[in-house]
Amino acid sequence: MTTMGGGWTTIQRRINGSLSFDRDWSAYKNGFGSPEQDVWVGNGLIHLLTKENSALYVSITLQNGTTLYEMYDRFSVSDEAGKYQLSLAGPATGTLGKCIQLKF
Template sequence: MPYPQKSLTSGMSDEAGWRYYSVDEFSSMPKTCKDLQENGQTITGVYDIYPYSTLTIPAIQKRVDGSMIFDRNWADYKNGFGSPEQNVWIGNDVIHKLTKENTSSLYVSITVQNGTTLYEMYDRFSVSDEAGKYQLFLAGPATGTLGDAMLHTGAPNHWDLSGMYFSTPDRDNDGYSGGNCAAGSNIRGGWWFNACHLAFLNGQWSPGSWINPWRPTVTSATSVKGTTMLIRRN
């Protein structure tokens, strides 16, 4: 019987005082196929298991270079991909499980080419489940050195991202009536798009293809050395 291993994990680490999120709430979830059988699952099928639940989940998003392609489909963003030590999207199902109580803060950082790390922190961050299209809920205050490019951007409302559904090149859930933002030639990646974005950390690393990682502070991939998204419980 095939059982997918969903959780990407690594050791503890810190960034700007933020310790990577501990997954204590996964302790009661099945770690092996035997756990499922002992809990009464006797029908052959595909089930989720969480084999690394005693460890910790690192950044929910991390990029250190352009070696990992983030132009991926809905299933990839649902389940997660990459390596926690290098480039990773932890998976929308996991992000939902970590934030569903709406008690988490979000920390976003972009390290630019001169080695300076700019950041923005949001007081409340949560993501709904797949049935809710992984809808983003974000609340302030927003503080930091990047500037707020997600919540209250100062631009028309169609640029703000709170309340938006997750989109991928094969799944259009954005607020843009002219097409699928995630499938655009200058975007090509999964994110919470409105019409379309002033903040987008999953773009193609090529400078000509990744526009506005975090406008107006970082407007091109030529400026980016790395990105990170961290969460912590308040």
């Protein structure tokens, strides 16, 4: 991956929507799908990956071909006991935030 200097891990990908993301707790904990197609790597793995300083880069391509992105300087997900709570910190930059507002 070469985006913003590379070194990123894909945690979710939806290419064509053929895989249902309507899943239970266990599926989201352990992950599902295929890395070559639609995938969710699993909250447990995301927790482990974000124990150290991690950044989050979100990229969305709209049906008209426009790509929007947002970059968060600090990103972590708590463990299962903490219900895999998402934490974002630091300034966010990009074009996605101008279109939607994430509320946690």
